[in-house]
Amino acid sequence: MTERAICVIGAGLIGGSLMRAAEKAGRTVWGTAASADTAEQARADGFDVTTDTDAALRRAAEADALVVLCVPLPVLPEVLRRVDAVAPTCRLTDAVSVKVAVADDVARFAPRARYVGGHPMAGTSESGWAAGSATLFDGAAWVVAADDGLDLDVWRDLAELAWACGARVVPAAADEHDLAVARISHLPHLLAAVLAAVGAAGEDDLALSLAAGSFADGTRVAGTRPELVLAMCEGNRDALLGAVDDALGRLGAMRGALASTGGLAATVRAGHDGRQRWAAAREPQAVRVTLTGRAPLARLREIGRRGDVVVGWQ
């Protein structure tokens, strides 16, 4: 494996955890924070973190480091403009939870960067540098974009960084990633919000006082900070519309059945089957791959579609 240096833009939960994990794996790591407070905290913990984004990016250009953008989606254009000004052809990835919108931003604001999108699927309910941990990515899925035309050399860098952090690589086309997370991550947040709002809509406190198991589980992620949920869901608008329409269609059909025949069997059985299918999924197969030969990215995408993971080179 190469020991490529890592420049992390943004020292929150994900960026801060990435710095810790990469340093623990022996990489040279530096980064930036949006506030002087956070930079000072990180420096007190022994990390090379500055608020001077240009300086960090200049160093990345000189060292041919992999730049990892760990900032919220709305801040990306501003950061990408600095990339284009200071390190225009750098090796570039990100940790944002949507992939098409980020790729569009990169194409627009830093079109010369050698960009391969990423999405480490790890997190806690907390945020900020202090909440970070070198073990956050242990055993997690790290989606690595595998669209045709990507720079294979940067793909290799990113896969090796993910493995160094203890994660497993799931290759996926950017749009397929966005459709998948719309269904299994963004829609759950929106249905939890709807359920919590309906549960709290009663005229008195009887309903909420009786709420327990099914309501507690079904609304748990409605407790997430609204800004995080909004950044995530609103950034995935197109894919999310499809998932919401699917849910609306099923809920509407169920409403019709309840009102007419009173029967809910179709809904309940389809849900039970879906949950069983998820619970019964086999362990992902751990695959070793090569980036040489014909259509390596197409082969990688097939691995992700099968539900398998990439763990090393052949």
Add this chain to the structure above:
Amino acid sequence: MTERAICVIGAGLIGGSLMRAAEKAGRTVWGTAASADTAEQARADGFDVTTDTDAALRRAAEADALVVLCVPLPVLPEVLRRVDAVAPTCRLTDAVSVKVAVADDVARFAPRARYVGGHPMAGTSESGWAAGSATLFDGAAWVVAADDGLDLDVWRDLAELAWACGARVVPAAADEHDLAVARISHLPHLLAAVLAAVGAAGEDDLALSLAAGSFADGTRVAGTRPELVLAMCEGNRDALLGAVDDALGRLGAMRGALASTGGLAATVRAGHDGRQRWAAAREPQAVRVTLTGRAPLARLREIGRRGDVVVGWQ
């Protein structure tokens, strides 16, 4: 407290737990099981359980015992016909998760019974006699119907049985109970089913392989046995339609906002507020009451509406 004898019809999870808890509390307990196998299991555990419903009910009539129906809603009419034939004026309650439909059945099939509806809100994912436990009701809410005109003497019996089992009594009108559980118990099951079906609807295994936290929590109750969910939800059709329409309206409005402005703030913030309101609810106040004086049942209903519980007599 009186030490009223208890006749439990149905020796499944709830009925079996009730027999164990009531006997542990020093009550005289006998009951029935639908199958000879279950009756034999219960007898092997030292309980007086028969498959002869008429014999058990005859004994209840002679002893003026409290009869507790712990059978699924679809079986109720048949059991109530036996009540009307053998113990027509008995003290009667039930443990079914809807209250209006049961009251309607009682009025139709056993109209002379002294009936007060009940709903002990306890359960596990398992079922059957063997899954029962004397501690199942410890700390649980036991909703006791508090509609005007109910027999106060039977109300007292049922409250004292609930307390003897370690539960706290939540008084509520039958229709208010049904509206509340539609929102916080039945709707969660239906949204979980919709989410599980959408998550499993992808063309390949990428989405399910990435599903974790929010999907796992949001679909947990979709793993419940479909027959149990159907009996519960279909028996609460009218109240459930209102809750489903509320959810559909919110989801549809959110769909419109996502498609037009792309903004989800109203949905996400309302959900966050609802979850916070539930999580921040104060501990229920433990109230002691009297059944004498003016409008005792109206006073009881107010306690439930405030989110408080009844724990004993004044």
